Amino acid sequence: MNGFHWKFTDLLGSFASRDANRVNTLYFPLCNDYPLMASITPDLHGDLKSGFNSFLLEPVSRLGLSNLKSSRNFWLYLNKNTVWSATGVSHNRKLQEKDEFLLEAGLLWQQTSRKNRFTGLSAKITSFIPATKEPVEIMFVEISNISGRTIKFTPTAAIPVYARSANNLHDHRHVTSLLNRVERQKSGVVVTPTLYFDESGHKNNTLSYFVLGIDKEARHPEQIFTSQEDFCADDSDLEWPRAVIDNLPAPKNAAQGKEVLAGLRFKEKTLAPGKSCSFTILMGICAKKNQIPALLKKFDREEKVRKSLRLTRKFWQEKSDKLQVKTADPLFDNWLRWVNIQPDLRKIFGCSFLPDFDYGRGGRGWRDLWQDCLSLILTHPRLTRKLLINNFKGVRIDGSNATIIGQAAGEFIADRNNITRIWMDHGIWPLLSIQLYINQSADLKILLEKTTYFRDPQLWRSRKKDSSWKPACGNKLKDKNNRAYRGTLLEHILIQHLVQFFNVGRHNHIRLENADWNDGLDMAFADGESVAFTAMYAHNLSALSEIILRLPVKNISLLKELTILLDTTRINPVDYSSYKAKLKNLERYFRETESRVSGKTVLLSKEKLARDLKIKSDWITKNIRKKEWVKPGFFNGYYDNRKRRFEGVIGGRVRMTLSGQAFPIISGIADARQVKTIFHNASRYLRCAKFGGFRLNSDFGSQQQDLGRAFSFVYGDKENGAFFSHMAIIFAYALYQRRFIREAYQVIDSIYRMAVDTQTSKTYPCLPEYFDAGGRGMYSYLTGSASWFIFTLLTQVFGIKGEFGDLVIEPKLTTQQFNRAKTLSLKTVFAERNLEVSFTNRRKKGVTDYMLEKLVLNGRVFPAGKNPYRITIPRKTFLKITNRKSNKLEVILI
16 A cells, blocks of 8 residues: 545545545544444445444444445446446455545545446445434435446445344344344335343343435335345355345345345436436434334435535534634644544544444543533533533542443443442542633632532442442432432532542552553552642642632531541641551541431631642642652652552663653642753653654553553553553643643644644544554544643633633744744634634744733733733623624734
8 A cells, every 4th residue: 555645625624535445444433412323434334323232233343344244335236247336345356446436524424436437337425424313324325327328227225234232243143133023114124123132131122223215216125135144145245245246136025033134226227328316325223113204204305315414514514613723734724623523522422432442332431521521611611511510420429430421411330341440530630620611601609509429339439349239229429317418519529639638558649549541550459659640639739729719608518527638627637748647537538428428517718628728739749849750850650559669760771651740740840940851851751753742651661560451562552652642732731831832832743743644644634542653543533632632722822711711811822833824813712702813923933932912802902911921801801892793802922
């Protein structure tokens, strides 16, 4: 292969490629928020599902995309010697190699075109899932005569129907086929299995899977095959099916209890030169079988399909419009449109419903829930208020939380696969999201809203289990009077942080437990510690202290038991230098809240509460500064399960992690000199010389089974030294925040450059989760990196952000970003007002050279003040001189 390339074809994120069909691992997402979710390749492989237990097309992994014989196919029988697949999936390689291929795609639709001069035909197949929430994937097929002669052919759509849980791919595959009940309708095939197969307790199936088809004149298929057995016979397969190559008739009766195939054969077509015909194939999953005819009627005319496609494109376009930029690099501007919709894709797909499914059985995790809110909070914070309050229902009274989030509001699950695990970083993310929300909205009162706590058998952060708890007890924490206890959001956040302050290991840093952000650090439950995220807890405790002082109340109502952890408000505070004393205090709290809480509350002045948190934050800061700066000049981020320091020069080899540096920088624990040294060493030990990106860690040269599985992976891939977008962006954010702007730009630019280097990354336009040792983009679309990229770009690079509701402008643009342009611009939203912002740098000064001269908002001038790098517009002033529809903000740099 000579390479892979795509190019944008408009300014709306649409792109085209003539060689996408030569990359076996490429896939594209299709979805709506029904949810119906699909993956689709250039040759229409991929799957279609509404959940883990309801796949219409067979579940497929990244590597299985090219190996799987099951795919959406559309066959044209011209004569016994010429049978052509309009999708390119055929054993007749000599004929298919004559195809001229083109892929065109956009937000969120795919169109493949094939011209075959030998057959004299061209095929254009458009695939999308309507944004109007109909539970169908539409496959619109247009066949044209590109020759100078009249051509006859018999068309047959061939869609294998899996119709069951992904569990049954290798578990009871044959037995579950016996459950299939097939109904042959005028327009296609409907499959309604009798049971949802589960040996722990079978359930009646309520879903119907269907494949329907009509032609341009709304005529039904003439013949319908219902099983792969009938379609392929014993001596062929789905890439060269006997029913097609011999043009055999379909059996009279629908086959029952077989592997289902919807083979829809239409009447023979005769096309004169230049003429075309079309076919609409609907694939869907429905809870009520009697709704299927109405779904067909919605799309039974070509004009209806085209209208639905226009609405779908508009729907996703509006989502991508939430942040529009116009820089000196149009490629970046268009690429960002795809990054913009990735948080929405993860809300729908979770982390595991595209072919890179290493994250299990579907659903989003706790961390994903909060980080995916970042981009929505930036644009429409008021829309997230209810969502944020609801999310806190997943917090346990021991400071841990449910880790899987269901589709319904307030639906939380202890963990995937019923495995008890505790991530020590999970308390970090809710405050970051709430803080952003408050800064954008000025809504401090959200912290005083009340909600429930999550309850299940886990106690003491999974170190104990309540054998008396049963699902019938409900998943809400109760008080002594058997009533569901409700605490403020502030109380939830305090518990998440105060428990962790006391939950320390031998070196007085917070216990690593089953992992922190890096899931691969999962083998140090007993004695591992995460210095990296202890630094971030210090940051949060300090930030929370400042927020509390701004609350519009004098006293804070808190659960009585929580005062155990607010020890500086008592007569005898805990000796923080003694990790044993801290653990003893924590165990007292755990005992008091073990199965129920008192329900009693106390009032504490906000000054006392804020002071307690600041004391704790300062103690962590001093402890890390004193103990964890190591040679040759960076912070140690971890202790392993044998209580050994993990980073520094060990055995003559430099060990360094990116997370171990990012969070001390964000928290302010690293001083300016140390930040400079850290970046120098990160460039030396973590930067990939070939691709320019920053790796998660240096090569430790051996397995580290006292810390985690990550180091058993090959170096340069996944959590062991990959060019990991997520942590690299957090590292960039940290550097921007501390005004190491040129350094930060190097980090964030390396990610973008890698993503659009298609010959190496081999991905469609998007931000992958990481790049492997060869530079290939992995885990496309579904990554928290996208939210962090948007968050960093808007609040740090362009410097448009809120501060307790006021608008702050603090740009950190570099000379490279202006390039040949004197002005950069973007469209965004603040305080529910649309903003068009321009940045003018007439002299093209570098970031350390320019200062803010003034802002001009709708004609009103705001001159620079004492700080030459930022200007604040008070919220009341901003709302007074703006409107909801259109506002212009000019940022003049000198």
